[in-house]
Amino acid sequence: MPEEEPRQKPMEEEEDDEELQPLPQQEQPPLLPKQDHHPEDQPPEEQAQTPPLPITLTAEEMRERRLRTLAARSIIQTPLAAATTAPSPEKASRKQTNVSGESRLVRETTHSDSESSTWPDLSSKNDMDVEMQTVVPIQDVEMAPAALSLPSEAATKRTVRPAIETPKASTVSPEREFSNKKFPASADGFGSSPKSVDEQNEQLLSRLLNCTWNEFGSGSIICAQTASFLEQHPSKRFDFDFIVSNVLMETALKIYNDELGESSACLVDDMEFSTPKKIKSDDTEVQEIMANAMASTSTVEEATTSSQSEATASSDASSCLAPSVLNIVTTTKHSVILYLMKCYENYQTECATKSSASQPALHLAFENIMRMTVLVLTDRIHQNLNWQLDQSALLELMYMEKVSESFLVDIVAHTHEDLEAFDTIFGQVLRGLFTGMQRNVCTAKINLLQIEWLAKLVVIRVGAVRPLADLVARQPNFIPPICTKISGREIVKCSFLGPFLSVSLFAEENVKFAETTKNKVEDAVASRLRWGLHEMRTHLHGIFHSLCVNASSRPKTLEYIGNILRRNDRRVQFASDEKLLARDGFVINLMSVLQHLSVKIKLDRIEPNYHYMKNCHVSIEQDTKIRYNEEEYKSFLGREFSESDKEVNFQTQCWFLTLQAHHLGYMPAIQRYRQKMRAIKELQKLIDELDRTKQHWVNSRYATRNNQFKERWEKQLRKLNRSKNCSEITLLDPALLQRCTEFYSTVCEFMLYQFEGRAIVGPFISKLPVQTLKATDAFSALPEWYIDDIAEFILFTMQHANVDIRQSIDHSIITWLLTCVCASHLIKNPYVTAKLVEVMFVFSLKPANSVNTAMWNHELAQNALVSALMRFYVDVETTGQSTEFYDKFTIRYHISHLFKSMWENPIHRQAVICESRVGNQFVKFVNMLMNDTTFLLDECLENLKRIHQTQQMLSDKQSLTKMTTDQQQSRLTQLATDERQCRSYLTLARETVDLFHYLTSDIKEPFMRAELVDRLSSMLNFNLKQLAGPKCNDLKVKNPAKYGWEPRSLLAQIFDIYLHLDCDRFAEALAADERSFDVHICNEAASRIKRLALRSAVEVERFKALTQRAHEIYVTNQQTEDECADAPDEFKDPLMDTLMSDPVLLPSGTVMDRAIITRHLLNSCTDPFNRQPLTEDMLVANLELKHRIEAWRKEQRGKRNNR
Structure with missing residues (x-):
């Protein structure tokens, strides 16, 4: 290589110069065919005669293609790692390669499975590599741009031709190629010498990052700028911290800028790398570099394409109901994060297989991957022009199930101490979850996506701290400031956890679900829906458990729960407007969460006086107390809890909050459910009444009105039934009832x-x-x-x-x-x-x-x-x-x-x-029992008489025609009222008569007391007269079983009570009842009992003997009363005007007979003359008056005998 590099011209000028001036002989490339036909289709003679075409390449492009060639050759020479997913049959029939599936440059026949480990036979000439001095196969190539851009949505699924031609083309999923591909485990060639630890780590990092920056790399992504810098600084070849950091940055920028459609020059705009030098090579080497570069380019392109394709498919599969506007920056960021996560997966795989010598390099790679992920997520690499959308790329990938939980854990661990980066990344995620959950509250099905992810996030621990739980508690709207007068509703709508707790199946809260609910919900459907509620509440419990188990977020969480309950304490009021307060579903969800939190709390750990303390999260000040009134309660608090409150443990606070949640959650909900049930019952009754009386109004002027009423009531009935079914799914959930x-x-x-x-x-x-x-x-x-x-x-x-x-x-x-x-x-x-x-x-x-x-x-x-x-x-x-x-x-x-x-x-x-033999309590009990029996039987018999008269009138058509329509309607309404009252009174009367019946069978003495026996006998005589007297036919009604009317059974029970109390004292009491006792009626009743075989003949004779004795006493009493009619007024009771036998003095100074005043005190403990309190122990016997009365009676008997 030359010592000094000539000035490099701009790309446009260099291309122009190279077109005008032919290259030297050693750099002259062979002629390339046009892209619209294949050179293999021409005869060899024609190929040789094709004139050569010049190729213009910058030094950086030449270097990049050369590195792609080396990477491709390394992959061919190395056995491939097993794929993470099963390959398609077409893939299984050929050898994996980095050459693009659309390339027509490599012409190689398909190898069989047995030949898959041999070298491919490239039908090209061999030439010598200038720098590496190796023989490489050379072939003609086509010029093609090495683009990393994300394809359009339509291009995410396409048919790809294999690089090595096969008899049948196969369809390859780019998504599978990128996401599931494992990089080669080794890049060693055949017969290579042993490598040093640094060289092994270099190849390890190349596979882990899927990048190549020198001749020894095996990754499919070429980092030309890093390679150029390393050529200038050979000493940094094993400076892995520097290399990994720059490789990740260069790869990220490649994906960013290719996505935005910028030129390749932009890759180095902001980098500090030196200008790459030109590669010294001949024309044949350039052809080889370009041919192999096509394979590498296709791999990166497919990887980027697959990320977008898989994101779209996963999004559809997950049914995420929180869609966001995916702009080009966001989708590109997805690709960058997917690449980093793939590197993270490779890191995990390498950690499981590599020795301790490789651990430093792996740790270095991990740190750089985490650091680069933070830079990408905080938009420090590329500006986010759509920041105002507050859209989290990480959350989008979480929705698509592309993010592993271990990756999230490591991101949290890496950033939790850097609050700015941590809040930027996960604050955006939490806001996205909050917004998405708001959209998912009212849906036809229960959606758990946001709740599940929030539960997964807050549970992440770093040491003893849960950073995301702290971040949730630090959200501005975790406990929002109250701005309106409807604080109960506001805190539900505005608080961060409000939407998560608002998932409900109540018809009033989730109209979409109610619209899909039938009038009757099958058990299987109800069970499935309840399971969905259980799963949702389980995740909610996980969220609140993480917030409470984390020491720093626990106080705010308890304060939040307390605020919800305090601001919704009016839910239990009968006249409360539920639209201004939290709804039933919200509070029941909160109650369920607290139930789970309280399930393991030991009662002896609870401070029992916590609800009286000033720092208590629950408020009972306005509640009705068991015994105290408001003044007494305030006095108690001032006396016992005026000092500063002590700190209480979490168990105490949680237990009392759970108790308050039951009071404000489940109790109002069941009250509303009962109101619905009553409304349904009333509406059904009105509809049935219209149907029953239709013949009376169908031809009247009320026909149109009644039909409109019926239509309206039926519509309301259907709506109420649907609402009732929705409520039952939640309120009657067996698991919820069990926990309650x-x-x-x-x-x-x-x-x-x-x-x-x-x-x-x-x-x-x-x-x-x-x-x-x-x-x-x-x-x-x-x-x-x-x-x-x-x-x-x-x-x-x-x-x-x-x-x-x-x-x-x-x-x-x-x-x-x-x-x-x-x-x-x-x-x-x-x-x-x-x-x-x-x-x-x-x-x-x-x-x-x-x-x-x-x-x-x-x-x-x-x-x-x-x-x-x-x-x-x-x-x-x-x-x-x-x-x-x-x-x-x-x-x-x-x-x-x-x-x-x-x-x-x-x-x-x-x-x-035993109770009947001691004290005065049993006497009072029997007195009240007699009062109730008397009233109930009287009301029953009167209602039966009115029902009998109405039924007689309605059966008489002549009388019916004389009545107007209004009169007929009024009679029918009165009949319905009488029937309803008669059923109710008869139910109560039967129970009281039954009680009398079995009590008198074994207990007699208390009933014979002076204050009871007279009233008891009068009650029995009157009812016997009603059932067996001359007017008993007035009690006959149609369909008596409809009202529970059983006259024979009632007559038999009264008959038995007479026999149970049979004694002389009772006979006297019967005779003393001048109003109702009649021996003839008693005999008629006995005859009916005998005729109907209700009792045996022996019992009938006993009854007759009793009534006969009573009749004889009655005759005697009549004579005595005539003689005592002229008794002095001071000897007579002022209340009953009868001769006193045991006079007593009242505190007011009035003298009364003891039996009469005692009977009065059984009903009311007051003086009958001045309504002042009076008890039996306040009565004073008047012995002097008693002796005078006895003397007067003795005198009167003597006069009668002398006659």
Whole structure:
């Protein structure tokens, strides 16, 4: 090579000079044929006579082509590595080569499989290489540009002709050629001498980077500028840090500038390499270089093409619903990153196979690959003219599944300390995920792409730190500033994690999904959708777990969750506008995440007073407390928690946030579901009513209006049914219900410790009798919904869920339930206790199962439940609500059913009998039972009479025709109301009569007390008269089973109660009932009982004997009352105007008969004359008046006897 290089002219001038002045003889190239025909088709004589055409090449082009020749020869001489994917049959039949599939320059016959390891026979002359002094095959070549540009979309799939002609052309995928190709493991030629470590590392790096910069390289990408510099500085041949850095930079710039369509001169515009020298060679060498360069050029072109093709195909396959505008810079950046990732894959492969001697070189290559990746992703190599789009090329490749998780981990590890580069790269990725997730919230199917990638990113650890979790928490919108009055909705829409938590299948939140939902969702479809929800929530849990397990991002994450819950605390209000708050799907997703986070929390690690502290993330200040009112609660906080709050652990915060999420998430959702169910029921009832009465209005002036109503109601019904089905997919998910039950079990344990007012230590074991429990301040200040929500959840799942959750009800929940019922004096609101009683009622329903067996066998149920239920039966007489009169019947119905279930158990039956013998509680219970039975039976019989009259009228066509249409419609409406009330009252009445029936079978004495027996006998006599009296036919209705009306059964039960209470005292009480007792009616009832065979003849005779004794007493009483009619007023009771037998003095100074005032106190603990509080122990016996009354009666009997 010459010592001094002549001045190099510009490319245009050099070409012109070379065209005018012929080259020296040794540099004269052979003539090239035109590209529109093939030289092989001409005879040898014609080929020899073709005049030569001049070729003009710059020194840089000549050097580049020479290096391509060396690279191609190295690949031919080296056994190829196994492909990463199975080759096509056409590929398998030929030897792999770097020559372009479209080239027609290399003319070589196809070798068989057995000859695949031999050298190809090139039909060209051999010549001597000037510098390497080797014999190389020379052949005629065509001039072609070595372009690295990305082809258009239409060119990503094309038919390629193999370099070595085969009998049949094959279709080759450029994408497979580039992405799956493995570079040769060695570049050693046959018979080569052993190489030094530096030479081995040089070839290793060449294969790893797929680049060639000298004669010993094996890569397919030619780095001419690096080669030129190394020729000038031979001492840097093994300066691998410098070489790898420059090779990666040159390759990246090649891809960038070729994509933009710039000239090759631009490759060195900003580089510091010296001008390359001209290669000394003859014309034949240039031909050989150019021929082999075509192969290398095709390989790079196919690689770049395949990157774009594979990106497009992968994008279609992944169904990414977050498309971005892929400008030319972005697609080129994709190609650069794909190249770097391929180098990274080669690095991983080499690390697994190379010895320790190669490790420094591999580590150097890794560092440079990472550094170059950062430069590309931060746009420090090429300016991004579309930066305002904030589009992440890395995220696009992640969507296409081109980025391996190990590559991401290494990028994070390499950049996490450089906050500027780290935030630039991954901040753009996070913003892209946020934007893409916003588009995917409302879709017909659940899309997990963004959620999955975010979960994969935040889990990446570098030592003890999760850099991407920190970056997520540092996002400006992680906890966005509130700018509007609807903060609950705003934080959902604007926060970074808001879109990820908003994926929902509720119809109101995801209209696209609701439109695809049928009126009835099949179980298999529901299971598939629930699995999608489960998978989505699992990824969400992974995101929040990474944010919480990372110490630096944990506080902001807990603050974010607390902000969501505090700003949406109005969700539980009945009149709240759900459009201004977070939707059900969002909060339930958050609840599910917190459930997973809390599943391993030990209860003894929780600070039980956390919700009272000022730094608490949950707010219970506005909630109704178990016992305290607002003033008492504030006083308690000022007394106990006025000082600065102490720091609490993560377990405490997470557990209380989970509890609050259940209250604000699942509870409002099931309330709305019940509203939908009620609306569906009402609409269906209206439609059925129109259909039932159609014959009455079809020909009237209301026909058009009614048809319009029906059409509108049917449309609303279809919409509500679709919404109900969408809600059921989420709310009735068995996995979600299971987790809720497990969490509520821990809440029950927490509440049990609060009942006894002691610290939490392991599983709960009761240490105090439930009757002696006293409310502590901490317990009294607890929110009422801590108890109410558990009961509401159990009732909802037992009523609507397709799966039986009773298998998940553990001992803690049963103990909590019985404790709350038995210690109802600790709970201020009776409706809360009533809901707990309803839960017990649901558990007691047959068939027998593990839950009701465990409940009835529990120690509390056997020792304290009977007295507690009787006490509560009496207490619900007054609840403080305007609807208390009607509410008490439903509550007492549940208690009556529980007593029936307990009566079947010998242990509980004995407990009921023992309770009837002690105290005054049983007497009050029986008194309320009689009041309810009297009212319910009266209402039932009155409704039956009205139904009977209406049915008679409607069956009489003459009477019907005399009525106007409005009158007919009014009658029909009244009939529907009477039927509905009759069904309800009969259901309640049957239960109370049943309770009387089995209680009186074994218990008699309490019923014979003076304050009870008279009212009991009057009730029995009146109902017997209604059922067997002269007007009993008024109770006949059509289809009595529709209302649950069974007159024979009711008559038989009343008949049995007479026999159960058969005694002289009861006979006297029957006789004392002058209003309803009639021996003739009693005999008629006995005859009907005997005729219908409802009871045996012996029982009928006993009944007749009882009523006959009562009749005789009745006759005697009539004579006595006539004689006592003129008794002094001071001897008569002022309330009933009857002769007193045991006068007592009230605090007000009034004198009354003890039996009468005691009966009054059973219903109301007030003085009947001034409404002041009055109890039985405040009564004072008036013995002096009693003796005077007895003396007067004795005197009157003496006068009667003297007559």
